[in-house]
Amino acid sequence: MTEAAPEALKGEDWAGDMGERWLASLDRFEGMIAPIGAALLAQADYQPGERVLDLGCGGGATTLAIAEAVGPMGAAVGLDVAPMLVERARQRAADAGSAARFVCADATTAVLDEPPFDRLFSRFGSMFFADPVPAFGNLRGLLKPGARIDLAVWANPRDNAWMMEVMGVVRRHVDIPPRRAARAGAVRF
Numbered sequence: 001m002t003e004a005a006p007e008a009l010k011g012e013d014w015a016g017d018m019g020e021r022w023l024a025s026l027d028r029f030e031g032m033i034a035p036i037g038a039a040l041l042a043q044a045d046y047q048p049g050e051r052v053l054d055l056g057c058g059g060g061a062t063t064l065a066i067a068e069a070v071g072p073m074g075a076a077v078g079l080d081v082a083p084m085l086v087e088r089a090r091q092r093a094a095d096a097g098s099a100a101r102f103v104c105a106d107a108t109t110a111v112l113d114e115p116p117f118d119r120l121f122s123r124f125g126s127m128f129f130a131d132p133v134p135a136f137g138n139l140r141g142l143l144k145p146g147a148r149i150d151l152a153v154w155a156n157p158r159d160n161a162w163m164m165e166v167m168g169v170v171r172r173h174v175d176i177p178p179r180r181a182a183r184a185g186a187v188r189f
């Protein structure tokens with residue numbers, strides 16, 4: 001994870017415009033990536049009592065699922081930089097009577113006032129750091145030594161037909177800069 005984020009992802013304003021856009025179409029976006037979340041949750045196989053940090057949790061759908069898996073003796077904490085998404089996530093947790101908790105902070109610098117986590121999870125919330133090294137350095141400090149990390153990240157566009165179809169159409173009208181190499185990730189789609 002030493003490579004900087006692709007230019008297209010750098011500096012995306014998730015606490016502002018991007019967060020508002022994600023929130024405006026929350027159900028649609030979550031519906032699109034639901035199968036990936038399900039696959040990642042199945043791989044993670046959370047057990048009762050585990051403490052799990054959900055990085056870039058967005059509207060908190062996966063955090064709620066994790067809270068159910070880890071039960072009352074565990075902890076599911078969603079961390080996100082976008083206040084409007086954290087607000088929605090908290091509302092959902094309250095509506096569902098879920099014990100999931102949410103923190104609004106930038107994962108690059110976040111300091112959490114609680115014990116370290118056993119596990120780190122993220123469905124497409126780990127790809128936006130301008131410089132991943134200090135960001136993951138900070139995240140490491142929030143985890144127990146040996147903590148397991150389960151991430152879903154996009155792989156090469158060539159491996160994703162839906163990206164290539166769209167790019168094909170866009171290329172007919174716009175000059176696209178050269179593609180950067182894919183970055184590391186635990187589960188790649």
Ligand SMILES: C[S@@+](CC[C@H](N)C(=O)[O-])C[C@H]1O[C@@H](n2cnc3c(N)ncnc32)[C@H](O)[C@@H]1O
Nearest residue numbers: 014056057058080081082106107123124125128
């Ligand atoms: C593509 S959305 C995925 C949301 C959620 N994981 C899901 O699957 O529904 C990316 C999320 O990462 C969050 N994010 C981006 N940069 C972040 C940062 N530096 N610290 C914390 N969260 C961040 C965004 O606010 C956004 O909610």
